[in-house]
Structure formats: structure tokens, C-alpha cells
Amino acid sequence: MTSPLQQKIKITGPSVVTANRTFDGVVIYRTADRGWSTELANAAIVREAEPARALLAASVADDVGAVGAYIAPVKIDDTGAVVPGNLREQIRRSGVTIALPAHA
Amino acid sequence: MYAYDEIDQTLVDERVAEFRDQVQRRLSGELTEDEFKPLRLMNGVYLQLHAYMFRVAIPYGTLSSAQLRKLAHVARKYDRGYGHFTTRQNIQFNWIALKDLPDALADLAEVGIHAMQTSGNCTRNVTADQWGGVAPDEVEDPRVWAEILRQHTALHPEFSFLPRKFKFAITASDHDRAAIKVHDIGLRLIRNEQGETGFEVLVGGGLGRSPFIGKSIKPFVRGRDILSYVEAILRVYNQYGRRDNIYKARIKILVHELGIEKFAAEVEQAWQEVAEGPLTLDDEMIEDIRSRFVYPAYEKLPAMPDELRAAAGDARFEAWRRNSVAPHREPGYAIVTLSLKPVGGPPGDATADQIDAIADLADKYSFGEIRVGHEQNLALPHVARRDLPALWAALDALGVATPNVNLVSDIIACPGLDYCSLANARSIPIAQELTRRFANHETANLIGRLHVNISGCINACGHHHVGHIGILGVEKNDQEFYQITIGGRADEDARVGDLIGPAVPYAEVADVVEDIVEAYLALREKPEELFVDTVKRIGVEPFKERVYATR
Ligand code: HEM
Ligand code: SF4
Secondary structure (H helix, E strand, C coil): CCCHHHCCCCCCCCEEEEEEECCCCCEEEEECCCCEECCHHHECCECCHHHHHHHHHHHHHCCCCEEEEEEEEEEECCCCCEEECCHHHHHHHHCCCCCCHHHC | CECCCHHHHHHHHHHHHHHHHHHHHHHCCCCCHHHHHHHHHCCCEEECCCCEEEEEECHHHEEEHHHHHHHHHHHHHHCCCEEEECCCCEEEEEEECHHHHHHHHHHHHCCCCCCCCCCCCCECCCEECCCCCCCCCCCCCHHHHHHHHHHHHCCCHHHCCCCCCECEEEECCCCCCCCHHHCCEEEEEEECCCCCEEEEEEECCECCCCCECCEEEEEEEEHHHHHHHHHHHHHHHHHHCCCCCHHHCCHHHHHHHHCHHHHHHHHHHHHHHHCCCCCCCCHHHHHHHHHHECCCCCCCCCCCCHHHHHHCCCHHHHHHHHHHEEECCCCCEEEEEECCCCCCCCCCEEEHHHHHHHHHHHHHHCCCEEEECCCCCEEEEEEEHHHHHHHHHHHHHHCCCCCCCCCCCCCEECCHHHCCCCCCCCCHHHHHHHHHHCCCHHHHHHHCCCCEEEECCCCCCCCHHHCCEEEEEEEECCEEEEEEEECCECCCCCECCEECCCCEEHHHHHHHHHHHHHHHHHHCCCCCCCHHHHHHHHCCHHHHHHHHHCC
């Protein structure tokens, strides 16, 4: 398997590094202080390929804490808040777009 | 039901202990994810968008009520209170924590359930007609043979590191309820003129990126030779199968590239080496497996009991009975399909409470046995016909008596972008919207048998290629789009559907499906002409015109 670090990093706008927490699979975001947060608001934002690569490299190095780290697009909305940059990331942050069966 | 022996149980228990150790070493950092991934996959653990997903095998779709209750327990204790029945006679739990997986596996092992063969490049869970052993039209119980194959292939060193995953399906009836033509090896149990049972063997079917309908490689292989013959096929595959290119690694590509005649000749030659060897089954062994399938002590009961006659006046009961109750080989009994496709619900999902209640109903009305079919529905295989009204009332209260089995809202759908990390687009909300559009039973009944299948990407987990109407999610500029095919089918006349035009955006899919159905109602020759038959007769053009004329 190609490591994410060997892939070409192309960045078209603000981005974050995201992964799943090894322990329980929960979606997490890389923070500026080299930790992880479950809140997108706490994620470190990168806007260029080099810092993105560095952030990803540091994230991948934390093999015990996180799995499957990659760079994901985000947007800054009108209020200045960081929001997911596409539907996939929105679903990862907010959960499924449907009611879970128990609530149906 | 099949009674497992101690060898199976020991194997299952050992696997749990092994995995517990592996998980512990992963969590402590002793194993890297690269080292751990193949190990977790061998135990049915995937990483999806939001969480780990745990896939549990239900060999040939047969479960006891005790096993079913244990699945409910896993859903409740370790997950979010529900499970998802898939198209491969598996159940998936979507939100399970890695730390809890060894416990979940250990709990399941108590009732002989495991997650082996649910992932990886091995021979996957062997599937079979969910009506095995009870269908009136079958040659004999296909599950006996599925079990023989399961025992032979499970953890078989030669079949555990194949070029790609490998799927078997078995049917024993002319009417194929196991979709054998879209499996790597499809087996149809038949009886020859001498009265011997054996198999027509099909090979090279499959869906995914390049769909193929399986081709008949041999019209008759005797039952006693089936393992050696299958072994020969797998040897040829193992030898020639492409390991360099994941997209070309499935046996369907090999069969397609070599041609079925050449492939068959290779297999025939390989078979010479193994036929009449230790893989030949003796009658005693077959009988031993057969004897482990225990059938209930059926009573002689009337086919038309008073209870049924009395209920016939109830229109809701009748609407349900017409689609959900199938004939049984014992005249006083019936096979009852439980719809896991409620209006507005995700196809194939069931809550822990529903699962427990279904287990209770199975005890009360079906000798404690439950079946899981590839359409993502459940069945109770041995219901006395006199109990049908009472059972219906109970199922109705549980929400699993939607009278839509085989109708337009009995949709097969993969998890799509709501869960799956490979997805391009969502599947479940499309299915939900369609079930709302076609919620009117009268209309659905008027339309008749119509299978809508939805996949969120080209991997085709929702069997979209072989849906009468197939819906495939694709991505365009970060937006969800859907390609629509019509005329596919997964039965004995299996074929891949034809594209009717350019992909449509998310918001239009349900409208397009409605347009297609309306076109069909206008174009069919008579009400008995099924949707697929109309498409077969007139082709896709008339549909294309109607659907795209206004778009
Ligand atoms: C984590 C979730 C899943 C992943 C990662 C996954 C992955 C895949 C992949 C990669 C393929 C393509 C196989 C190939 O072309 O060789 C595939 C095919 C398939 N999957 Fe899934 N799948 C998932 C969930 C499901 C579910 C929920 C179902 C049933 C509802 C399912 C049933 C199937 C079936 C029937 C095929 C067709 C295979 C064939 O005939 O070639 N899968 N899956
Ligand atoms: S078809 Fe694609 S989106 Fe759907 S479950 Fe399979 S891999 Fe995921």
C-alpha cells in the first residue's frame, strides 16, 4: 500500500489532517499542538502543500493514536467558522444523514 | 439447523483468543496499523468513515434463535442498538470500538458464530438459497453442500491467499434465489437422468467495476466430485490469476481473457490430477454432514386451516400474505419473509429489540430457526399455516410486515456515503425516498415484481448491475450523481442492465425512477408482463425517450 506521504499533495484551499482514533474509530482532527481533537474547530488549518505535508507526516507518525490519516478540504464560512469542504467530510463530522434505526 | 461439532467450536474459540492478543498488541503500539490491518480483516473488521465496522458471517443464511439473540446482544452492548443485514448473508455492525471487538467475538463464539471468511482474499462466506431445506421446488437441501464447501475452504491455506476475494453461491432450484450467476463460482444442484445428484458449475460471474454473468463450465459434476472439481478451478485461478493488478485479479477477468473453453480445458487438466484423490467425498461423509441438518418434526396439518380462511377477509393481512408467504415442502407449512424495508427505513437494518423479538417469534412459530436472504430480508422457514394470522399481527406490530416483498420498495442498497469510505454518493437516503414515493401498496402491487438496487460506488455492493432498475452513485465536481440502468436481473436469467442516459443529480433520482415506472405501466402489453420483460421486449430506447425527453 502506498503511504499517504508518497502521494502527490495537491491543495486547492484551506485543509486539515483527519483520521480515525485507533482505540474506537472515532473521527479526529490534527491540532496545532501535535495532538488530536474530535472537534473540527480545533484542527490546525494548512493552506499550502509543504505545511500540509509536514502536518500529515507528523500525524502518520502517531500510528498508535490514529489510523488512516489524510488531508481533507475545509471551508471557512460567513461567520469565520471552519466547516467540512465536501459532503464526505461533512458526513464524517456530523454523522450519517439519516435517522439511525433506533429512532426511526 | 446445522449442529456444529467440537472441532468447529475449538477453532472459533482459538481464533477469538488470538485476535484478543492481536488487538491488545495493536492498542499498545506493538503492532503497527500496516501489520494489524490484515489481521483485523481476517476477523471481519473494516474501518469505515466514522468508525470500525464488524462483519459477521451467517453461513448459508441459517440462524438459530439463540444465535440471533446473540447478534442483538452485540448490537446493544457494543454498538448503537442495530445491525445491518447485507447482500452476502452477513450482518454488519457499524459503530463498534476496536477495544470491544474481542469481547464481541467471544460472545458470538458462545453460539458458534464468527467473522471468518467475511473479508480478505479468501473464499468468502458460502451463500445459498435462503429457503434451503424447505423450498418445494428444490432437488435437495443446498445447505448440505454449502456446509461441505465451507468446511473444506475455511482457513484452507491454498484458498486463504488467493489473488482476490472469492465467492461461492449455491442454489438447488430452477428458480435461482441465490444469484449464483453473479458469483465467482455458482453451483446449481440438479439430478441427472440416472437419479444422481450433482452440480451444474458456473464460473466467472461477478459485479463490481466490470460485471460479468457466470458461464457454465461443466453441465454435470457429481456431488462426490464437487470438492475436487472446485479445487481444480481454484488451482487454475491461483496459477494464472493476476496478482499484479487488483482490478484484473478476479476470476471473472481470467475466464473472460482466456475464454471459457480454454479455461475449462485447463480446469479439466488440473482436475485429472486431483479427481479420485483424497478430495473425493464418500457417501458416509456426505451423510454425516446431512445428518447434522436437523429438521423439525412437522405435523400433518391442513393447507387451508380455519384460521387462514377466517383471516382472508382482512385486506391488510391478505396484502401481506400475497407477497410474504411462500409455499413450503410440507403442505401445512409456509415460508414467511420478514421485510426489513419499512417505508422510510434503511434497507436491511434491524434494531436489537426487533432482532430479539424476531428470535422469540421464531421460537414460537418456526421451530427456533431464521433465515437471511441476499435481498436483505429475513425469513421464518417453518411456519404452520394456521399460525399465519397470529404471526402476521406480531410482525406487523414489530414493523417487519411491510407488504412489499419483491415489490418496488423492497430495495437492495449498500451503506453508501453515509457509512462507507469508498463511496461516491449516498445510497440509503435514495432508497428511503423511493420507499416513500411507492408507499401506496395498491400502486406497488399494480406495478408488480420490480427490484430496485442501489450502490454508492462501482464496487456494486448493492448489486445495482442486476437490479431491474439499477442506481449507481458517481461523483461529479464534488456532487452526488447517479447512473441509472434498467433490465438487469439476478435470477436464472441473470443479465446486466443497460444504461438509459446521462447521470442525474441526487434530487432527481426518485423522479426518474417514477418516470421509468410510469413508462413501464404505459408500455407493458398486459398487467402480467413484468417490468424486466417489458424492457426485454422493447429495449431501453422507449424508456430513454420518456425519461430524458423532459430533462
Ligand atoms: C466497509 C464496507 C464495505 C466495503 C469496504 C466494501 C468493499 C467492496 C469492494 C472493494 C468490492 C469490489 C470487489 C471487486 O470488484 O473485486 C465489493 C463488492 C461487493 N460487496 Fe462490498 N463493501 C462493503 C460493504 C458491503 C455491504 C454492506 C454489502 C451488502 C449490502 C456488500 C456486498 C458486496 C457485494 C455483493 C459485492 C459484489 C462483489 C462482486 O460480485 O464482485 N459490501 N465490496
Ligand atoms: S458499493 Fe461502494 S459505497 Fe456501497 S458499500 Fe460497496 S464499496 Fe461502499
